Amino acid sequence: MRGWDEMNHRQNVQQRKNQTVKVVGESTLMATPDQVQIRMGVITQNVEVTVAQAENAETMTTVISEIQELGVQEDQIQTVVYRIDPEYDYIEGEQVFRGYRVVHLIQVTLSQVGLVGTIVDAAVLRGVNSLTSIDFMVQERQALYLIALQEAVNQAKEKALALVEAIQGTLHPMPIEVKELTNESFPDRYPAVLSAQTTPIQPGQLTFQVSVEAIFSYY
Structure with a gap:
């Protein structure tokens, strides 16, 4: 019985892949350095x-x-x-x-x-x-990166939903596959400029950019 269920599951996955949409989701977060x-x-x-x-x-x-x-x-x-x-x-x-x-x-x-x-x-x-x-760094940069990753996945789902609704289909909410395309990115090191007065060093903003590729099925 278990083998039959596994076979049905594989067949269902294959059928879902026959009608799929592939989308890319992106997210960018800005953070003020605190270290x-x-x-x-x-x-x-x-x-x-x-x-x-x-x-x-x-x-x-x-x-x-x-x-x-x-x-x-x-x-x-x-x-x-x-x-x-x-x-x-x-x-x-x-x-x-x-x-x-x-x-x-x-x-x-x-x-x-x-x-x-x-x-x-x-x-x-x-x-x-x-x-x-x-x-310049953000002490909780890993937490911010994970937030950006979640937002990228949500955007991918929104894109897939819009595409499928445009052809009057129904989207399966659970993606078949999700793949990260980029890793977290940090700005280059800021050059140090020495002067006779207080050195004007600006921390600026740190950018976290994430993109994912997701495949959804629809019917």
């Missing part, structure tokens, strides 16, 4: 590696102390790169040792998006000479 990550650091150079290290450590300690005075907590600061590299010049085809380069980059994560310019300027005044990226 930002700043990657910046200190680069020092010297022929003596210990001197380059010491200068770097002293400057970075001053930078961290300064941004903490602005309200940044210790757990919001993370070292993401620490590297010591020898550097060479090439003179008349020969490699000549120039010195050592010490790179220390930190990542600062903030929920106070409006403080970005102030923190960047304070850090630069205290010795930061490398600002690699400023990323």
